[in-house]
Amino acid sequence: MLDKKLILGVYDDGDKLLNAVIKLRKKGVEIMDCFTPFPVHNLDRAMGIKRTNLTVGAFLCGMTGFLSGLLLQFYMMTSHLNTFKSWPMIIGGKPMDYSMVPSMVPVTFELSILFTAFGIGILFFIRAKMIHGKIAQILDPRQTDDRMLLAIEPDGLGSVSRSEVDSIMNAEGAIEIRERNMDGSSDH
Amino acid sequence: MGHHIITEIENEKFEFTKRSRTIVGAIFVIGLILSIIGVVQLKGDNGAESHDTDATEQHDAEEHALNSETPASFASLQHGEEGTHEAPEHDAHAAEEHAADADHGDAGHGGGSWLTRLWSNILMNSYYFMLFAIAALFFIAVNYAANAGWATLVKRVAEAITSYLPVAFLTIVVVIALGHGELYHWIHYFKEGYAAGDPGYDKIMESKAWFLNNGWFFAGVPIIMIIWILFRTKLRNLSLKEDENGGTDYFRKSIRFSAGFIVFFAFSFSILSWLVMMSLDAHWFSTIYSVYNFAIAFVTGLTVICLFTLYLKSKGYMSAVSDEVVHDLGKFMFAFSIFWAYIFIAQYLLIWYANLPEEVIYYQMRTSDTFRPLFRTNIIMSFFLPFLILMMRNAKRNPKVLMLAGVIILVGHWIDLYLMVMPATVGDSASIGLLEIGMTMTFAGFFIYWVLNNLSKKALYPMNHPYLLESVNHDVGV
Numbered sequence: 001m002l003d004k005k006l007i008l009g010v011y012d013d014g015d016k017l018l019n020a021v022i023k024l025r026k027k028g029v030e031i032m033d034c035f036t037p038f039p040v041h042n043l044d045r046a047m048g049i050k051r052t053n054l055t056v057g058a059f060l061c062g063m064t065g066f067l068s069g070l071l072l073q074f075y076m077m078t079s080h081l082n083t084f085k086s087w088p089m090i091i092g093g094k095p096m097d098y099s100m101v102p103s104m105v106p107v108t109f110e111l112s113i114l115f116t117a118f119g120i121g122i123l124f125f126i127r128a129k130m131i132h133g134k135i136a137q138i139l140d141p142r143q144t145d146d147r148m149l150l151a152i153e154p155d156g157l158g159s160v161s162r163s164e165v166d167s168i169m170n171a172e173g174a175i176e177i178r179e180r181n182m183d184g185s186s187d188h
Numbered sequence: 189m190g191h192h193i194i195t196e197i198e199n200e201k202f203e204f205t206k207r208s209r210t211i212v213g214a215i216f217v218i219g220l221i222l223s224i225i226g227v228v229q230l231k232g233d234n235g236a237e238s239h240d241t242d243a244t245e246q247h248d249a250e251e252h253a254l255n256s257e258t259p260a261s262f263a264s265l266q267h268g269e270e271g272t273h274e275a276p277e278h279d280a281h282a283a284e285e286h287a288a289d290a291d292h293g294d295a296g297h298g299g300g301s302w303l304t305r306l307w308s309n310i311l312m313n314s315y316y317f318m319l320f321a322i323a324a325l326f327f328i329a330v331n332y333a334a335n336a337g338w339a340t341l342v343k344r345v346a347e348a349i350t351s352y353l354p355v356a357f358l359t360i361v362v363v364i365a366l367g368h369g370e371l372y373h374w375i376h377y378f379k380e381g382y383a384a385g386d387p388g389y390d391k392i393m394e395s396k397a398w399f400l401n402n403g404w405f406f407a408g409v410p411i412i413m414i415i416w417i418l419f420r421t422k423l424r425n426l427s428l429k430e431d432e433n434g435g436t437d438y439f440r441k442s443i444r445f446s447a448g449f450i451v452f453f454a455f456s457f458s459i460l461s462w463l464v465m466m467s468l469d470a471h472w473f474s475t476i477y478s479v480y481n482f483a484i485a486f487v488t489g490l491t492v493i494c495l496f497t498l499y500l501k502s503k504g505y506m507s508a509v510s511d512e513v514v515h516d517l518g519k520f521m522f523a524f525s526i527f528w529a530y531i532f533i534a535q536y537l538l539i540w541y542a543n544l545p546e547e548v549i550y551y552q553m554r555t556s557d558t559f560r561p562l563f564r565t566n567i568i569m570s571f572f573l574p575f576l577i578l579m580m581r582n583a584k585r586n587p588k589v590l591m592l593a594g595v596i597i598l599v600g601h602w603i604d605l606y607l608m609v610m611p612a613t614v615g616d617s618a619s620i621g622l623l624e625i626g627m628t629m630t631f632a633g634f635f636i637y638w639v640l641n642n643l644s645k646k647a648l649y650p651m652n653h654p655y656l657l658e659s660v661n662h663d664v665g666v
Contacts, residue, residue, distance in 0.1 A: 042193075044666045051666050055581070093543065102540050105533055 005179040006032070007162070008139060009150040009169040014040035017148045020172035021046045029165060030156030035139065035149040054127065058120045065115025069108035139180055147175070194660050197508045199651050202500060204644040212637045219629025223309075226623030230302035307367035308613040309623055313631040314363055315464060316488075316605050318356035319481075320635070323489020324349035325420050326453055332423075332439075332446035337655030338516055338662045341509045344650060345496045347427060348643040349489070350420045352635055357413040359631075360464065364409055371613050374400055374470035392471050392546075400470060405463055412456040419449040427650055434652040457482060468612035472550045476535045483531045487524035487570075488601050491594045494521060496639065498587050498594075506648060511585050512662045518584030521597060522574065528601075529571035553611040558618060562603050569600030602628065 011017040018040055021031055031047050034040075075083050078096050091103045125131065143149045150169065157165060166177055324346040331339050339346075368375050374393060378401065382389040393400070422445050430438035458478035466477050474480075494517040500506045501514075539547045554563050573596050583589040610618040650656065 041661075042663050045663070049666050051581075059579070091541070102533075102537055105537065
């Protein structure tokens with residue numbers, strides 16, 4: 001691990017960072033990640049980030065909520081599942097059968113939303129490895145303030161030499177180029 | 189890859205070719221022919237029926253009472269507490285009215301007559317296509333007021349759709365001026381001028397007389413629409429002058445006019461929807477009705493903007509409109525389909541829960557055997573299908589799928605409006621026949637011709653709009 005060091009380029013402008021990313025990717029360098037204090041337009045595309053699968057998770061969570069909402073109400077309020085025991089729920093004097101489905105719409109709707117919102121939030125935290133209690137690995141304290149970071153893994157360099165990467169990053173106006181241990185154990 | 193920032197684009201001009209003109213014109217002509225055939229057919233059926241029943245006055249009166257299902261059911265609800273005297277009284281009333289109508293050479297407001305059905309169709313389609321135009325204007329205004337730049341490229345398309353507004357004004361005024369006798373039974377009621385205690389006296393109608401009267405109806409509706417047209421003309425002129433002279437003055441002015449329009453639109457559209465549509469069921473009311481109408485307007489308006497954009501793109505125009513902009517239009521269609529469903533259930537659920545006779549009659553009529561299939565189709569086509577189809581990102585970025593969803597939305601809301609108009613006017617004898625299809629084709633043909641013709645007159649992009657490049661480089665991320 002000792003010789004594996006992240007290459008960090010520090011920028012003070014989103015456009016400069018974006019141009020550096022574009023140039024580096026053209027040369028065949030794989031970017032590990034960029035850290036910016038605000039969203040930089042087109043950066044995700046330029047970095048070649050793949051689309052997230054979180055939406056599939058959101059859909060499944062929503063379906064779970066939808067079905068549990070329906071099941072909950074059929075279970076508690078009607079005799080369809082043979083679970084109805086004690087106290088009839090009178091809804092507008094309607095019979096306790098499928099004709100009371102409209103009254104189930106709000107609860108089903110709300111549960112779908114609730115499950116989707118919480119589910120996608122939790123899934124995102126899991127996927128981004130932002131588990132509660134975990135100590136944040138900040139590559140450079142300035143990334144939390146007003147600087148942008150471009151991080152490249154040594155394996156991502158491909159056939160491009162280190163000096164070439166440095167010159168490209170400098171040409172696009174990097175304030176500083178530095179290295180950092182991968183595991184974050186000791187700062188360079 | 190989408191990271192190349194575009195700093196200038198070439199303007200384009202749409203050419204409405206002879207071939208396209210012929211096709212669109214053919215839709216109009218075929219629609220007109222179908223409508224005429226439909227009318228003749230209906231008139232034939234109608235004439236045969238009345239010939240059979242002409243034998244006795246009594247019989248005719250009964251027939252009329254049967255046909256005029258709608259007012260009858262209102263009346264029976266209304267006078268429910270008066271008990272057993274109600275039915276014969278109503279028959280007598282109907283007979284009397286029928287005689288009066290015959291004197292005026294007027295078929296009366298009873299359902300079933302071919303004239304009622306014809307006017308209902310004209311009203312429905314006038315209103316339907318008016319919604320596109322006003323929603324497009326609202327879309328432009330909202331983008332100005334919200335300082336939004338992403339839709340700048342499709343602004344000219346929206347402007348072209350608003351150019352239909354004067355035509356919509358004409359058609360609606362024609363319906364109001366000439367067809368009101370066939371459609372709005374409250375006008376007949378107030379014509380009679382009942383005093384308290386008279387047999388036909390109607391407490392509910394009298395309590396609405398301050399709003400539901402000829403002044404609001406015959407003056408209010410045209411005035412509202414004329415003010416809309418004035419706003420539209422102003423915004424369009426500012427946009428065209430901006431093309432000539434440039435600068436940000438026109439943009440700032442447009443923001444001010446847009447904000448004014450939005451405020452006026454909120455009030456005026458509500459009033460218009462009450463007068464033109466809700467008063468068809470004059471006894472019934474719903475406080476969310478105008479929001480419901482707005483939901484229809486906005487979702488269909490966005491769909492029409494999207495469909496025209498896709499059409500232009502498929503013809504090789506509007507190459508600067510990236511998938512991102514189309515994607516956002518698709519998102520809007522998706523979101524406002526859900527919004528429509530939300531408003532629909534908000535209106536339906538409260539009425540369904542409370543189960544008050546004077547409210548529930550509206551849905552009683554719309555879920556009768558005649559209309560129940562359409563009622564269900566409406567919900568499926570206006571909400572479930574667009575919701576499921578447009579949920580996936582790839583669907584919103586695929587022109588063909590987006591077009592399919594757009595057509596489903598448009599047909600769904602056509603049924604929506606059909607259900608708002610027909611049960612109230614034509615009643616249970618309504619059906620979707622040649623007249624309905626023909627009339628819609630007539631209006632659609634005319635609308636498309638008008639919009640494309642307007643589109644071909646000016647450049648497709650507002651070149652001096654300050655947010656043009658923002659729209660060109662619009663990006664919603666991976």
